[in-house]
Each structure stands twice: as C-alpha cells, then as structure tokens.
Amino acid sequence: MASHLIVGISGSISSGSYNTKLLRAFGELVPSDVEFRLLEGLDTLPFYSPDLDGENLPEQARQLRETVRAADGLVVASPEYNYSYTALAKNAIDWLSRPYGSHPLVGKAVAVIGASQGLLGTVRAQLHLRDVFHATQSDVLARPEVFVTQAASKFNAEGHLVDAPTRELLASLVDAFMDHSGRQETAQVA
Numbered sequence: 001m002a003s004h005l006i007v008g009i010s011g012s013i014s015s016g017s018y019n020t021k022l023l024r025a026f027g028e029l030v031p032s033d034v035e036f037r038l039l040e041g042l043d044t045l046p047f048y049s050p051d052l053d054g055e056n057l058p059e060q061a062r063q064l065r066e067t068v069r070a071a072d073g074l075v076v077a078s079p080e081y082n083y084s085y086t087a088l089a090k091n092a093i094d095w096l097s098r099p100y101g102s103h104p105l106v107g108k109a110v111a112v113i114g115a116s117q118g119l120l121g122t123v124r125a126q127l128h129l130r131d132v133f134h135a136t137q138s139d140v141l142a143r144p145e146v147f148v149t150q151a152a153s154k155f156n157a158e159g160h161l162v163d164a165p166t167r168e169l170l171a172s173l174v175d176a177f178m179d180h181s182g183r184q185e186t187a188q189v190a
C-alpha cells in the first residue's frame with residue numbers, strides 16, 4: 001500500500017481536457033511508493049450552500065472532504081475561463097473550505113498547475129487559485145511554476161504529455177512537491 005497520497009482536482013470536465021491530461025502526466029511521474037488519485041464526479045456536486053452543510057451534508061461532499069483530509073497533498077489543474085479558474089474547481093474548493101478553521105485545506109500542501117491552448121498557459125487562473133489557497137490557509141508550492149502553453153502541440157493523440165521540456169518541468173514540480181508534501185523516502189532494499 002502506498003504510504004503517501006496525492007489527490008488531483010481538474011477544473012475541466014471536457015472529454016479531451018488538457019488539464020486532466022496534465023494531471024494524468026503528474027500521476028505518471030510520482031515515485032512508485034506514492035499513490036496519485038484524480039478526484040472524479042466533481043460536476044455532480046451540488047453548488048455549495050450553507051443550507052446543505054451540517055446535518056444535510058450530501059454524501060458526496062462528505063467523501064470529498066474525507067479524501068482530501070486524508071491526502072498528503074492536493075494538486076489542482078484548471079483551465080482559464082475569462083481570466084480566472086473554473087466554477088467547477090471553485091465549487092469543490094468551497095466545499096473543502098468548511099467547517100471554518102478546521103477544514104481539510106488548512107495547512108494542506110497544494111500545487112497549482114495548468115494548461116491552455118493559448119500563449120499564457122493559465123497564468124491568470126493560477127494567480128487567482130493561489131489567492132484562494134491563501135484564504136484557505138493552505139501551503140502552496142511556490143516553485144517551479146508550470147504553465148503549459150499551446151497545449152495542443154504538447155500532447156499526442158493518446159493524450160500523453162510528449163513535449164520533453166514540459167515533461168521535464170512537470171517532473172521537477174513533482175519532485176519538489178514530494179518534499180513539500182512531506183514524503184519520507186523509504187530505503188530501497190536490494
């Protein structure tokens with residue numbers, strides 16, 4: 001069983017999402033003793049409302065909170081929509097940001113990455129996400145930053161990240177995030 005768990009949130013439910021592909025590439029690059037789990041079903045979470053929180057908490061929201069609380073780290077990859085990240089990602093983060101003061105994002109190691117088909121590679125969306133994770137008192141990895149520009153040219157037809165410099169940059173982020181999220185390297189037994 002993996003001793004270290006990293007969960008991923010994609011801000012896109014597009015079937016060909018570059019951000020989801022980027023998260024899959026992240027998952028391919030984690031060391032073998034680390035489990036990477038892409039969180040599914042975020043599009044069926046109701047919009048956050050205090051009326052649903054507490055006694056009426058939807059089971060899906062309860063599970064989301066439990067999974068993220070148990071994880072050692074969270075990585076978010078969101079498209080940029082109108083100069084920010086997506087409503088889908090915001091809704092998941094809002095659910096994760098309560099109960100106030102003791103929610104799963106307090107102190108959580110977080111990495112922010114993103115891919116776009118344009119030239120800015122989600123720069124503005126990532127800056128907004130960093131602000132939000134400041135509000136949630138999360139511990140965001142500062143560097144390296146991964147902005148995947150012109151994404152259509154970086155993934156192959158099967159959805160694999162094939163652009164070597166981008167893969168290398170992502171690998172260096174994964175490496176930094178393993179330390180940032182407190183992974184203890186286990187000694188290899190010959």
Ligand SMILES: Cc1cc2nc3c(=O)[nH]c(=O)nc-3n(C[C@H](O)[C@H](O)[C@H](O)COP(=O)(O)O)c2cc1C
Pocket residue numbers: 012013014016017018019020078079080081082083084115116117118119120121122151
């Ligand atoms: C409603 C909407 C707004 C968008 N706004 C931006 C934007 O502000 N900046 C940008 O670079 N791309 C923008 N795009 C393009 C998407 O970010 C781009 O298509 C991206 O690849 C989508 O990510 P995905 O492939 O993970 O779904 C927008 C797309 C949509 C549908």
